[in-house]
């Protein structure tokens with residue numbers, strides 16, 4: 535059974551990021567999730583936690599998910615990995631290739647993409663979970679950008695790629711509520 539690892543790479547745990555991490559816990563289950571490179575105790579409610587970086591854990595048979603990797607993860611190959619490592623990086627637009635700089639180039643693991651477009655971390659995890667179930671990337675449906683209605687006249691565009699589940703983009707209700715509240719400040 536594979537473990538999903540989120541190597542936290544931002545300078546602090548932003549509220550947005552915490553909401554995504556909680557969502558990841560719902561998607562894969564607390565027992566299959568490990569947060570690394572972070573001390574924050576409240577994450578213990580959502581998965582295992584290690585304040586050490588992945589580079590200090592001496593893991594074997596791991597795959598880094600990197601939009602800039604040359605090859606795409608296939609279901610056959612996915613079954614062979616024990617760990618999937620994701621960058622705990624909030625989306626930036628245009629992408630700054632932080633996964634490549636801060637993970638792929640520093641660690642000696644296989645790196646694979648799930649397409650070249652940038653997913654939010656929770657969506658990237660959900661896509662890998664589908665690939666592990668045997669789905670190919672081309673069997674999945676996506677939406678390229680989503681617009682969240684914040685109020686009657688206001689909206690925000692999230693310029694990332696979202697997995698469609700029953701034709702709806704995968705986004706946590708808590709994040710939508712947070713974006714609406716944030717607008718009020």
Ligand SMILES: C[S@@+](CC[C@H](N)C(=O)[O-])C[C@H]1O[C@@H](n2cnc3c(N)ncnc32)[C@H](O)[C@@H]1O
Pocket residue numbers: 598599600601602619620621622623624625626629630631632633634646647648649650651652653654655658
């Ligand atoms: C919001 S993304 C940040 C990507 C970052 N802007 C970059 O350019 O590397 C957070 C994480 O989701 C995963 N991810 C997102 N899109 C991906 C893709 N198309 N292929 C592989 N991994 C992806 C990566 O592990 C990445 O570090």
